[in-house]
């Protein structure tokens with residue numbers, strides 16, 4: 232039997248009002264001063280202030296770093312480390328979708344281990360654990376509030392560095408759906424399809440286990456029902472709540488089974504053209520699935536069944552094709568753009584993008600092993 236590990240934060244809070252526990256959870260770990268990492272949008276909306284007040288009410292001092300960019304950069308990490316050290320912080324709170332958590336994880340890594348964030352690209356490169364990190368999620372989602380994955384853009388190289396490190400797993404994750412009712416439809420769609428991508432990639436991954444399968448299968452059941460509802464009416468709190476669980480389960484799946492070529496390529500598209508992660512995944516997902524179909528028909532046929540497609544009497548191949556058609560239909564319903572060209576991507580960049588994708592840490596667990604030309608073909612298909 233292969234040896235496997237299943238990891239996630241020690242404590243995970245779900246439901247309306249759970250943000251109120253931020254201060255007491257910090258107190259539990261003996262924090263005296265914390266750095267709140269967030270993005271400008273949430274800072275301007277006053278949501279960061281709300282969290283600051285909750286933390287202060289527990290007698291803990293707070294410093295705010297509100298500059299995590301949508302694709303957080305190496306510069307964000309370096310600036311955050313400066314803020315963390317000069318204020319004498321002993322803990323971190325991240326508030327956001329993916330970016331704030333990724334930035335906070337990067338800040339924690341460098342603060343605890345020294346050097347620069349570039350030193351930690353790859354798998355388990357750090358020696359020391361992070362200071363306590365409480366991650367408050369505002370989208371559904373990247374699941375970054377509960378994973379050991381951190382994606383940081385190297386501004387000079389235009390590359391997203393994939394850092395997969397057991398030490399960056401937050402101590403506590405908080406998913407309060409009340410923070411999500413204001414998310415606009417386009418962001419709801421992109422983040423929800425990111426979650427679906429996590430489940431699909433983990434399900435066909437070479438590192439999938441019965442544990443990660445069980446998580447992904449539930450995601451396939453939840454998303455076709457609740458993502459369109461959350462997209463159609465952001466105030467639908469039941470849909471928001473179910474999407475919180477769906478994205479978290481997808482996180483449990485990919486945190487332990489890793490991902491594949493959708494993310495390997497998507498990291499490059501996002502880093503090169505500064506595009507939203509969820510949109511990149513949504514554009515790539517059907518193309519990578521079609522490539523991965525060879526050798527994984529069984530898995531895709533099962534996905535179709537869980538997505539609620541009628542597969543009775545169909546061959547494995549026909550059922551598998553239905554999974555891809557269902558994914559394409561969902562993207563269309565959610566108004567995902569038709570291709571990367573419309574977002575500014577250029578044909579001449581494809582060889583570089585493909586080469587970098589093959590070096591991405593998430594490519595390793597893709598079920599089918601492509602040659603460079605095949606990766607280029609996948610990108611071309613999504614243009």
Ligand SMILES: [Fe+2]
Pocket residue numbers: 373425429494508512
């Ligand atoms: Fe993702």
